[in-house]
Amino acid sequence: MYKLNAITLAMLMAGALPAMAAQSASDNDNQPVAESDRAIEVISVTATKRRTALMETPVAITVLTQEQLRQSGIHNIKDMADLVPGLDISMATDQAAPVISMRGVRSTNITELGDPAVGVHLDGIYSPRMQGALALMYDVERVEALRGPQGTLFGRNSTVGSINVISAKPDFSGTFGNVNLEAGRFNTRSAGGFVNLPVNDEFAIRIAAKGLKRDAYLEGYWDPNQYDTRRLSPEVLNAPVISENSYQGIGSTVTQRENWWIDSAGTDPEAQRVRALTPANKKDFYHNANEYSYRISALWEPSHGRFSNHTVFQQYSNNSGGSLDLVNCDQLRGRPDEFGGG
Structure with missing residues (x-):
């Protein structure tokens, strides 16, 4: 009798365990699950001239958000070269313009007669001069870097790729803002x-601005x-000139090239009289930064989103000193003059 009761109890417990497990699973299904635990973030892009999910877009593309740009210290397109695979950006110092190379292909004709190999667009508007690509990037929704020929959608100026900067649009949800300060x-x-x-449920305005200053x-x-x-300064320009026979620079004599220039000036005494070099202020010397920009955008969406009008006005000013090709003096020191030394 004792053995029968033990066997019966074991059979009852074995049958009860699956029922308890099923009930526990049912209870877990009824419990609320955080949205972040089961949802995957969907990034929308407009690389194909229409809004599509990034994972479903048939283009080799890199998308950078405003948060990623801020964390990496990106101020313009030239700074984002290290964040995009296959992208390289150098500077043509003679025209203060970037030369954008993608997948090893580039165009060095940055004049009004040539087209770049990589096109740059701001809110769908093409930037025809590469100098405009150096404008400050701020308050953007995302930056899309497309690799590969994009001539079908973006024209002949995008032989090997395109960079699209999409600014943040006004929001109808409420009044908010943000301020960022940096020092270095x-x-x-x-x-x-x-x-x-937001003015009402159909019209909103967004105002953004940024300024950057850096010494050389x-x-x-x-x-x-x-x-x-x-x-x-006027004091330097109106300073007395130095005799052509005793010209001295700041801490050193006139160089051989400057001597050649003085000798080639002819016999005119005024043409041979020169002013001494003056120390440059690092605030406005080469490789400094002194630029600012502001943007005013308005979004109008009547008829519950069936019609949308996004108007943007942007002003950009750059008073920097520009860039300069530098020479590695340590590598040239001791080399013969015919090989660029001296």
């Missing part, structure tokens, strides 16, 4: 932010004898 080496100061102002990391001198005297 070489007296770097950066300030930017935006404010979103070079020490140098301005030559008052050249044509470009924008950075020189």
Whole structure:
């Protein structure tokens, strides 16, 4: 009798365990699950001129959000070269313009007669001059870098790729804003932010701005004898000139090339009289930064989204000193003059 009861109890427990497990699973299904635990973030892009999911877009594309740009210290397109595979950006110092290369292909004709190999667009508007690609990037929704020929959708100016900057649109959900302040080496100061102002359920305005200032990391001198005297004070320009026979630079004598220029000036005494070099202020010397930009955008969506009008006005000003090709003096020191040394 005892053995029968034990066997019966074991059979009852074995039958009860699956029922308890099923009930526990049913209870777990009824419990609320956090949306972030079961949902996957969907990134929408407009690389094909229509809104599609990034994972479903048949284009080799890299998407950067505003948060990623801020964390990486990106201020313009030139700074994002290290974040996109196959992208390289160099500077043509003679015209202060970027030369964008993608997958090893580029176009060095950055004049009005040539088309770049990689096109740059801001909110769907093509930037015909590469100097405009250096405009400050701020308050953007995302940046799309497309690799591969994009001539079908973006024209002949995108032989090997296209870079599309999409600014953030006004929001109808409420009034909010953001302010960012940065400081760094070489007296770097950066300030930017935006404010979103919904007027009603159909019309909203967004105002954004950014400014960047940075001193040059070079020490140098301005030559008052050249044509470009924008950075020189009236005191320097009106200073007495030095005799052609005793011309001295700042801490050193005149170089051989400058001596050749003086000798080639002819016999005119005035043409041979030159001004001494003047130390440059790092605030406005080469490789500095002094630029600002602001943007005002308005979004109108009547008829519950069946019609949309997004109007953008943007102003950008760059008063920087530009860039300069530098020479590695340590590598050239001791080499013969015919090989660029001296």
